[in-house]
Amino acid sequence: MAVRDGGCLWIDCDRSPAWSKAHHINEWLKGNGYTDLADGVLLCHPHHLLLHNQHWTISRTGTQQWLRPPVEVDPKRTLIALPSKRANL
Template sequence: MTEKALTAEPAAPGPAKPAAHGQIEGNPVPISQETIDRLLCDTGTRGTKFDDNGQIINVGRDERLSTEKQRAEMGVRDGGCRWVDCDRSPAWTEAHHINDWLTDTGDTNLADGVLLCHPHHLLLHNQHWKITRTGTQHWLRPPVENDPEQTLIALPSKAVGL
């Protein structure tokens, strides 16, 4: 993908807004917002946001992906995929922004990043799970469809001795 491979369509004016979607450069088939979010989270692409008039309002920030050193530090801290009962090592994980980089102006730093294996990273984005942080404790919030109370699930580090 190129730097401008993903674009988000402007929202339709009026009360009945269609589901958000986008497009990959060179492919006319629309892709879902969940796919856009997942691709933006784990690739080197940048999204382009449009206002209701089709004007570009955001072209991203320069440092979106975690550096090799940040990923190594997350590996030491997290001990692998943070998802409940997952045993994937840091080598099998991807860095995830706790506060979405595009929509929540999430920072690319150690405090706001967490390691997830590819299947759990996909599940998180595609099924609308959310990871939050209170101090150094990470929490998994299920979507309302899975748990109407959205009971937080602790995501402790799997690193030995931490």
């Protein structure tokens, strides 16, 4: 994930892979998410907590990850692209 994501994928976050941890896109308890590279993205600790505690979600289509805000932040829940930050390393 470090090579693929280049660090925390959250918008405008510059945390390196060393300061990030894996997040299961499909929750492994509720959604039978697998613990493998294809089902994970890197997030730093503050953004991982924000995602879970404020009901943000991440999805993947092909090789692109998407962040969906909660309705309280964006009533339309517009998808936000989360491109790899590998080029920024």
